[in-house]
Amino acid sequence: MNKIWIAVGLAGALTxxxxxGGEKTExxxxxxxxxxxxxxxxxxxxxxxxxxxxxxxxxxKPVMKTIDMSANPTCMNAHKSSPPKSEEVVVxxxxxxxxxxxxxxxxxxxxxxxQIPATTVxxxxxxxxxxxxxxxxMAGQNIDIKNSDPTNHNIHPMPAINQEWxxxxxxxxxxxxxxxxxxxxxxxxKCQIHNWMRAYIGVVSHPFYAVTGSDGTFSLKGLPPGTYVxxxxxxxxxxxxxxxxxxxxxxxxxxxxFKP
Amino acid sequence: xxxxGLRRFSVLVSVATLLLVVAGGLVTSEDAxxxxxxxxxNLGRLIPPMEGGIRYAFAHRxxxxxxxxxxxxxxxxxQAAEARAxxxxxxxxAVATVLAQAALGxxxxxxxxxxxxxxAHACLAQLCFGxxxxxxxxxxxxxxxxxxxxxxxxxxxxxxxxxxxxxxxxAAVRHGAMAIVPHMLGAGVSSALAMWAGLQVLMRxxxxxxxxxxxxxxxxxxxxxxxxxxxxxxxxxxxIDDPQPMPVMIWATVAHVTAGSLVFGAAIALSMIxxxxxxxxxxxxxxxxxxxx
Numbered sequence: 156m157n158k159i160w161i162a163v164g165l166a167g168a169l170t171x172x173x174x175x176g177g178e179k180t181e182x183x184x185x186x187x188x189x190x191x192x193x194x195x196x197x198x199x200x201x202x203x204x205x206x207x208x209x210x211x212x213x214x215x216k217p218v219m220k221t222i223d224m225s226a227n228p229t230c231m232n233a234h235k236s237s238p239p240k241s242e243e244v245v246v247x248x249x250x251x252x253x254x255x256x257x258x259x260x261x262x263x264x265x266x267x268x269x270q271i272p273a274t275t276v277x278x279x280x281x282x283x284x285x286x287x288x289x290x291x292x293m294a295g296q297n298i299d300i301k302n303s304d305p306t307n308h309n310i311h312p313m314p315a316i317n318q319e320w321x322x323x324x325x326x327x328x329x330x331x332x333x334x335x336x337x338x339x340x341x342x343x344x345k346c347q348i349h350n351w352m353r354a355y356i357g358v359v360s361h362p363f364y365a366v367t368g369s370d371g372t373f374s375l376k377g378l379p380p381g382t383y384v385x386x387x388x389x390x391x392x393x394x395x396x397x398x399x400x401x402x403x404x405x406x407x408x409x410x411x412x413f414k415p
Numbered sequence: 416x417x418x419x420g421l422r423r424f425s426v427l428v429s430v431a432t433l434l435l436v437v438a439g440g441l442v443t444s445e446d447a448x449x450x451x452x453x454x455x456x457n458l459g460r461l462i463p464p465m466e467g468g469i470r471y472a473f474a475h476r477x478x479x480x481x482x483x484x485x486x487x488x489x490x491x492x493x494q495a496a497e498a499r500a501x502x503x504x505x506x507x508x509a510v511a512t513v514l515a516q517a518a519l520g521x522x523x524x525x526x527x528x529x530x531x532x533x534x535a536h537a538c539l540a541q542l543c544f545g546x547x548x549x550x551x552x553x554x555x556x557x558x559x560x561x562x563x564x565x566x567x568x569x570x571x572x573x574x575x576x577x578x579x580x581x582x583x584x585x586a587a588v589r590h591g592a593m594a595i596v597p598h599m600l601g602a603g604v605s606s607a608l609a610m611w612a613g614l615q616v617l618m619r620x621x622x623x624x625x626x627x628x629x630x631x632x633x634x635x636x637x638x639x640x641x642x643x644x645x646x647x648x649x650x651x652x653x654x655i656d657d658p659q660p661m662p663v664m665i666w667a668t669v670a671h672v673t674a675g676s677l678v679f680g681a682a683i684a685l686s687m688i689x690x691x692x693x694x695x696x697x698x699x700x701x702x703x704x705x706x707x708x
Contacts, residue, residue, distance in 0.1 A: 222658045227467050241658035306466060309452050311527065321527040323452040348467035350446040351659035 195270035198362055198377025204401035207374045208409040210255040210367050210387050216246045217415060222351045229306040230283035230349060241351075242288040243391050244415075251371020252413060254289040255389045256357040258340060258364035259375060260396065262383035269361045275299040275332065278344075278354060280308045280324070285344065285354035289390070291364040292356060294338050300324065300331040307348055312356065314342040321347075341388060355390060380405075387411040418496055422554040428485045429547035433676060435482045436540050438475040440672035443589060444665040447471040448533070454524040479520065483513045486543075489550065502553045509546040516543055530592045537586035541579065541679055548680035552687045555625075568689035571612040574633075575682035577605035582675060589668075595648065602644055609637040609682060616689060629688045633681040640674040647671040 219240040224230040230239075245253040271293050279286045281303040292298060302308050302324040310331065311321040317335040324331060335342065338360040346352035357364055365373035375385070382400040392413045399409055442448050447468025457463035463473055490506035497503050519536045526532065581601040587593035613634035620626035646667040654661040 220656065220658050229466070243656075243658065307458065307464060307469065309450060311449050319527040319529070321449045321452050321524075323458055325458070345446070347447050347450040347472075348469055350468060353658075 195268040197270050199379065200377045202403050203377035203379060204403065204405040204407070205374060205376045206378065206383070206385060206399060206401065206407050206409055207372065208257070208411065209371050210252045210257065210373065210389070211371070211410060211412045212244075212246045212250055212252045212415075213412050214415040217244050219244065224283060224349075224351075227283065227306070227349060229304065233282035233304070239282065239284065239351075242284070242353075244389075245288075247369050247371050249371060251367065252389060253367055253369055253371065254287070254355075255367040255371075255373075255387050255411070255413075256289055256291055256341060256355070256364065257367065257373040257375070257385065257387045257411070258291070258357060258359050259361065259378070260340075260384040260386040262381050263361055263363070264379060264381070267361075269293065271295045272362070277301060278356075279303055280310075280346070280352070283308075283346075283349045283352060285346075285352055287366070288353075289341075289355045289366050290357070291366050292335070292358055293362060294336055294358050294360045295334055297332045297334050298356070300333060302326060302328060308346045308352070309348055310344060311347055312342050312344045314339050314358075317342065317358070340386070357388070385409055387413075389413055418554075421492055421496055422551075422556070424492065425489060425547070425551045425554045428482070428489045429544070429551050429680075431478075431482050431485050432544045432547045433673065433680075435475070435478050436544055436676045437669060437673050438471075438478045439537070439540055440669040441665070442468075442471045442475045443533075443537075444660055444668045445471045446660055449524065449528050451476075452524065454521040476520075479513075479517060483517060486510055486513045486547070489547075493550075499553070502550065505546060505550050505553065509543060509550065512539060512543040512546060515539060530587075530590045533590045534583065534586040534592060537589070538579070538583050541582045541676055544676045545575075545579075545679055545683050548683050549687060552684045568612075568686045570608070570615055571633075571682055571686035571689055574605065574608040574612040575679060575686055577601070577608045578675070578679045578682055581605040582679065585672075585675060602641065606637050606641055609633055609678060612682065612685060613637070616685060620689075620692065623692060625688055626685075626692055629681070629685040633678065633685050636674060636678045636681050640671070640678050643667065643671040643674050 219242070222239040222241060224234065224239060242254065247253055275297040276290050276292045277299045278290055279301045283304060283306070290298070300310055305326045307323060307325050309321060309323045310333075311319075312335075313319055314335065316337050316339045320333075322331060335356070335358040337358070339358045342356040342358055344354040344356060357366070363375045363378060365375060367373050378401055380402045382398060384396050384398050386394050386396045388394045392415075395411050395413065397409050397411070399407055401407055445468055450468030450472040451457050451463060453459060457473055457476065458469070463469050465473070486506075486509050490503075490510045493503050493506040497506075516536065516539045519532055519539060523529070523532045523536060581598070581604075584593065584598040584601045588595050588598045613630040616626050616630035617634075620630075647664075647670075650661075650664040650667040654664045
């Protein structure tokens with residue numbers, strides 16, 4: 156019988172052990188929260204170098220799969236005009252890739268602390284999809300998570316380095332402000348109420364990153380002179396890297412090509 | 416003789432526990448394990464809005480609470496009506512397991528689903544089902560009150576142990592903590608042991624109906640489980656590019672998980688039945704020889 160009580164006690168201890176929670180800040184709808192850090196280096200836009208480029212897709216344009224939202228009428232209603240499609244691979248009209256994350260992986264001067272932007276980066280849940288699908292932020296910078304849908308969502312980032320958390324966000328509720336303290340590329344985010352919802356967050360310790368849009372281009376401005384490893388990451392095809400050396404005021408091009 | 420009512424109730428509890436395993440498998444396959452972000456409440460209330468993954472997560476919670484009550488009731492009934500101390504202990508062990516399982520489920524929610532807890536939750540579910548199967552077998556008619564001097568049925572027990580290890584490997588694959596190769600190797604080892612156990616019993620005890628039935632059940636379930644394993648793996652591979660879990664993958668995987676529980680339960684049942692029926696006065700059988708009339 157003693158063993159039974161030991162097991163029950165262990166179960167209780169496990170329950171209590173699970174009572175911690177992640178750090179969070181909530182604001183009222185529309186309010187903008189500013190992160191604390193306002194000191195540190197900023198990109199030198201006058202004398203710094205610029206690396207620009209395109210993320211090219213080389214191959215037959217893949218057909219994006221239709222998401223089945225039929226079990227969720229609220230979500231389905233948001234896509235009456237056209238069926239919702241997967242955003243895993245979005246090829247732009249000019250043959251480039253949307254939603255690629257490009258960043259300086261290494262080469263920046265050691266010991267430099269970069270200023271965390273006071274602005275927030277919005278991650279909206281609309282039509283039971285994340286908008287945008289891929290975002291970039293600096294470590295410590297706030298993400299403003301909105302729920303524009305008339306349905307519940309939960310936001311569950313699954314980082315490997317940062318703290319994992321999971322929170323529900325009912326319709327009409329306040330925005331959630333969240334940040335990640337450590338660099339991590341990429342952090343997948345999912346909603347487990349709607350199991351097709353996926354987003355990716357690139358968390359970087361400096362301001363030299365970009366997400367490609369509908370023209371597939373990126374620009375990293377104000378880089379100090381040096382030799383850098385530039386990485387382009389795509390959700391399905393993974394990362395690619397290039398090494399580029401720049402001098403002051405240089406302007407160099409680095410295109411990345413992904414094949415299916 | 417065990418009470419017929421108690422026997423029937425133990426079967427009900429075991430079936431309910433298996434249904435809970437099915438529900439848990441569905442929650443994982445639907446990727447809905449954290450659809451409800453709080454515990455023990457459900458989005459701050461008793462009954463959450465029924466949408467998307469919340470339906471699966473909430474149904475799992477309700478079923479889990481029901482099974483916990485059923486297992487507690489079974490333990491209390493056995494405490495009052497069962498003469499054999501080890502059967503009473505089995506009942507309370509099942510209670511402890513289901514409570515620990517509930518705590519693990521809560522911890523998974525509070526800690527945002529760490530892989531280790533998810534794997535432990537999946538494995539403890541199989542153990543809990545295994546205990547309820549053992550209670551059912553203990554309450555079968557014709558089971559001796561005591562079996563002095565008997566040695567455990569080693570091969571079926573080994574098979575049960577290997578099947579449980581295989582459960583751990585399967586859960587690790589399912590929760591992304593391990594590649595599939597160890598699980599496939601484990602499938603070979605555990606299936607071989609289960610078949611060895613089943614065939615050995617058939618060869619020795621073809622004339623004894625309970626043993627023949629238990630061995631045939633183990634063999635049939637093992638074959639079925641290997642087939643379901645291939646089905647689950649191939650359905651996953653075929654739908655890897657889909658934007659969400661597809662029904663074919665969900666049902667093949669849940670069936671594989673459920674059959675895994677049944678094979679484990681069948682190995683436990685066979686171990687117990689062999690233990691009680693294997694006559695020590697017939698050593699030639701224990702050595703694996705053909706039955707002597």
